[in-house]
Amino acid sequence: MRWESIICFFAEKNNMDYTSKYFELRSIFNQQEARIVIDSEMEIVNLPFNSESYWPRIMDEQETVINAQLNLNVPDSKYFENNHFTYSVFVPKKQRQYKKAIILLHGLNERHWDKYLPWAYYLAQKMQRPVILFPIAFHMNRGHLSWNNAKALAPLIALRKNEFNTQSLTFANIALSIRLTEDPLRFLKSGQQTAEDLTLLLQQLEQGLVPIFTKGTKADFFSYSIGAFVSQIMFLSHSKGLLNNSKLFLFCGGAFFNEMNGVSRLIMDNIAFDSIKNYYTLNLSNILKNNKLLSSLLSEFSLGKAFYAMLKEENNKEWREKILNESLKQIYAVTLKKDTVIPALGTEKVLGFSHKLQAHNEIIDFPYDYSHEVPFPVSGKTDCSIVNQSFDKVFSRAGEFLA
Numbered sequence: 001m002r003w004e005s006i007i008c009f010f011a012e013k014n015n016m017d018y019t020s021k022y023f024e025l026r027s028i029f030n031q032q033e034a035r036i037v038i039d040s041e042m043e044i045v046n047l048p049f050n051s052e053s054y055w056p057r058i059m060d061e062q063e064t065v066i067n068a069q070l071n072l073n074v075p076d077s078k079y080f081e082n083n084h085f086t087y088s089v090f091v092p093k094k095q096r097q098y099k100k101a102i103i104l105l106h107g108l109n110e111r112h113w114d115k116y117l118p119w120a121y122y123l124a125q126k127m128q129r130p131v132i133l134f135p136i137a138f139h140m141n142r143g144h145l146s147w148n149n150a151k152a153l154a155p156l157i158a159l160r161k162n163e164f165n166t167q168s169l170t171f172a173n174i175a176l177s178i179r180l181t182e183d184p185l186r187f188l189k190s191g192q193q194t195a196e197d198l199t200l201l202l203q204q205l206e207q208g209l210v211p212i213f214t215k216g217t218k219a220d221f222f223s224y225s226i227g228a229f230v231s232q233i234m235f236l237s238h239s240k241g242l243l244n245n246s247k248l249f250l251f252c253g254g255a256f257f258n259e260m261n262g263v264s265r266l267i268m269d270n271i272a273f274d275s276i277k278n279y280y281t282l283n284l285s286n287i288l289k290n291n292k293l294l295s296s297l298l299s300e301f302s303l304g305k306a307f308y309a310m311l312k313e314e315n316n317k318e319w320r321e322k323i324l325n326e327s328l329k330q331i332y333a334v335t336l337k338k339d340t341v342i343p344a345l346g347t348e349k350v351l352g353f354s355h356k357l358q359a360h361n362e363i364i365d366f367p368y369d370y371s372h373e374v375p376f377p378v379s380g381k382t383d384c385s386i387v388n389q390s391f392d393k394v395f396s397r398a399g400e401f402l403a
Contacts, residue, residue, distance in 0.1 A: 016118070016121075016122055016125075016388065016391070016392065017384075017388060018118050018376055018378070018384070018387055018388050018391045019378050019380075019384045019387065019388070021117075021118040021121060021122075022114070022115070022117065022118045022378050023378070025038070025117035025118060025121060026114045026117060029044070029088075029113065029114075029117055031046050031086045031088060031141055032046075033046060034046055038090075038121070040093070041092060041093055041094075041125065042090060042091070042092055042093065042121060042124060042125060043090075043091050043093060044088050044089065044090055044091070045088070045089045045091050045211070045212060046086045046087070046088050046089075047086065047087055047088075047089060047210065047211065048084070048085075048086055049084075049085055049086070049087055049197070049201070050083065050084050051082070051083045051084070051085075051137070051193060051196075051197050051200075052196070052197075052200060053137075053192070053193040053196040053197060054196075076138075076186070076189060079138070079142075079144060081141065081142055081143070081144065081145075082137055082138055082142045082143070082193075085135065085141055085142050086141060087132060087133060087134050087135065088113070088120075088132075088133045089130050089131065089132050089133070089212060090120040090121055090123075090124040090130060090131040090133075091124070091130045091212055092124055092125065092128050092129070092130070094128055097212060097213060097214045098129060098130050098212060098213055098214065098217065099213065099214045099216060099217050099218070100129050100217065100218055100219070100220070101129060101130050101131070101132055101205060101213060101217055101218070101219040101220070102123055102124075102127065102129055102130070102131045102132065102219065102220050102221070102222055102402060103131075103132045103134055103198070103201070103219050103220070103221050103222070104116060104119065104120055104123070104131055104132065104133050104134070104221075104222045104223075104224075104227075105134060105136065105221065105222070105223040105224065105227025105228070105230060105231055106133075106135070106136065106139070106140065106224060106225070106227050107224055107225030107226055107227060107252075107267075107373070108136075108139075108176075108225060108226040108262065108267050108268075109139065109172070109173055109176045109266065109267045109268060110136075110139050110140055111139070111140060111143060111147070111148055111172075112140070113133055113140060115374075115376070116133060116224075118391075119222070119395070120133055122391075122395050122399075123222060123395065123398065123399065123402075126395070126396075126399040127399055127402060127403065130212055130213070131222075132201075132219070134197075134198065134201065136190060136191075136194045136226070136227065136230065137189075137190040137191075137193040137194045137197070138179075138186075138190050139190075143175070144175075146175075147175035147176075150171050153171050153174050153175070154171075156174055156178065157169060157170075157171065157174050160174065160177070160178070160269075160271075164269075164271045165271075166269045166270060166271055167263060167269060167270040168263050168264055168265045168268075168269050168270060169269040170265045170266075172265060172266050173264070173265065173266065173267055173268050173269060173272075174269075176267070176268050176272065177268045177269045177271065177272035178272075180268060180272040180273075180275060180276050181271055181272045181275045184275050184276040184278075184279035184280070185279075185294075187276045187279075187280070188280075188307065191229070191230050191233070191307065192297075192303065192304075192307075194230055195230060195233060195234050195237075195303050196303075198230075198234060199234070199240060199242065201219075202219060202242040202243070203240075203242065205217040205218070205219055206218075206242065218245055218246060219246060220246050220247040220248070220249070220402045221246065221247070221248045221249065222249045222251065222398055222402070223248060223249070223250055223251070223253060224250075224251045224252055224253060225251075225252050225253050225341070225342060225372065226253070227253065228250040228251070228252070228253020228254050228333075228342075229253060229257070229310065231248055231250075232248070232250070232253075232254065232306075232310060232350075233303060233306040233307050233310055234303070234306070235248055235323075235327060235330065235331070236306035236309060236310070236320060236323050236324075237302035237303045237305065237306040238302065238323075243330075246330065247329075247330050247331070247332075247401065247402050248330055248331045248332075249332050249333075249334075249397075249398045249401050249402055250331070250332070250333040250334070250335075250347070251333075251334050251335075251394060251398070252334075252335060252336055252339055252341075252342055252372055252375065253333070253335075253342050253347070254333045254335065254342070254346070254347035254350055254351070254361070255342050255343065255346025255347045255349065255350060256310055256311065256312050256313055256346060256349060256350060257277075257280060257281070257310060257311045257312065258277070258280075258281045258311060258312040259342070259343060259345075259346030259349060260341065260342050260346065261273070261340060261341055261342075261343075262276075262341065264341060264372075264373060266373045267341070267373070280311050281311060281312060284311070305319070306320075310350075313349055313350075321353055321354070324350075324351070324353075324354070324357060325354055325356075325357070328354075328356055328357060328360070331351075331357070331360055332360045332361075332362075332397070332401040333347050333351065333360060333361045333362065334362050334364060334394055334397055334398075335347045335348075335361065335362070335363050335364075336363070336364060336365065336366070336370070336372070336375060337363055337364065337365040338365065338370065338371075339371075339372045340371075340372065341371075341372035341373070342372060344363040347361055348361055348363075362397070364393065364394070366386075366390040367386055367390075368382045368383070368386055368387070368390075369382070370390075375390075375394075376390065376391050
């Protein structure tokens with residue numbers, strides 16, 4: 001156990017020791033094992049999933065060859081790891097089967113589940129419900145291994161710096177930056193496939209096809225960052241009625257796309273973000289005139305219509321606000337005052353049209369240096385007892401709302 005974890009253990013007894021739990025869970029987490037025992041009260045079960053989404057397949061012909069070294073020239077539908085993967089479930093040992101689940105969605109350009117492990121543990125323990133860590137398409141264990149290979153990435157970083165006036169370009173974001181610059185439509189395709197995968201998972205839970213869960217199981221969502229964007233779109237589209245009795249807790253998310261700023265050393269560089277922001281906010285109307293498939297998706301299908309409604313405030317405004325009003329008891333958002341990636345005021349614009357909904361949007365601040373990407377630092381530079389209290393403040397809200 002790290003020395004800062006030992007200090008935290010004695011410094012904070014009332015709340016979960018976030019720092020020590022982070023290092024403990026990170027040391028044992030392995031998606032190659034079918035089952036991992038954490039302690040006498042909790043275990044992790046890893047389950048297989050096969051994506052049946054049609055969306056990447058029908059758009060493959062529009063993709064361009066990029067870079068064979070990173071397997072970036074492979075059509076999106078051909079990435080085996082994206083279509084056949086494992087998701088992890090934190091399972092309390094209180095009972096053999098459950099009828100309610102929590103699905104936890106992560107942020108953009110994430111490759112490791114590390115920071116979310118104590119999040120899942122806390123929710124599973126507090127709620128006594130299994131928590132499903134579900135990866136967004138082409139993220140976490142659904143991304144190609146070469147996208148984490150620093151040796152392979154080094155020449156591409158040098159090449160990109162020579163080609164563009166880049167900001168915030170790093171080994172962590174080079175693969176996503178290249179993919180989105182070459183084809184901004186990948187942002188939509190990844191979200192579309194994720195939403196379809198989640199819909200399939202919800203159907204499997206409902207039908208009793210997932211081990212651990214009984215027939216008729218319903219799921220609530222804890223959604224962070226771009227995961228919040230995906231789940232908002234699903235709730236707006238009603239996802240075939242599967243979410244009528246579900247709740248959605250948003251953390252560091254909830255804004256319209258045009259209010260976001262994805263330029264970050266951990267997310268994407270400025271060239272990639274400008275590319276997708278221009279595509280979806282400035283040029284989309286002209287693009288739709290020449291792309292009948294995309295135009296049909298965004299106007300005739302519920303998921304596409306919901307995606308379009310979350311791009312900016314004026315899009316499908318009456319339709320979106322009507323559904324949000326009807327979903328008053330289903331949605332709660334906690335945003336952070338100093339978040340510059342998905343600003344708190346951006347989420348206010350989505351929910352602020354209604355006084356009742358506005359009451360479901362809480363802006364909080366932490367008494368230490370934090371960021372959107374790292375709301376709960378574990379470096380040892382920040383007083384761990386304060387981090388513990390801040391973590392508990394957010395997650396106790398989530399527990400109360402999702403109860």
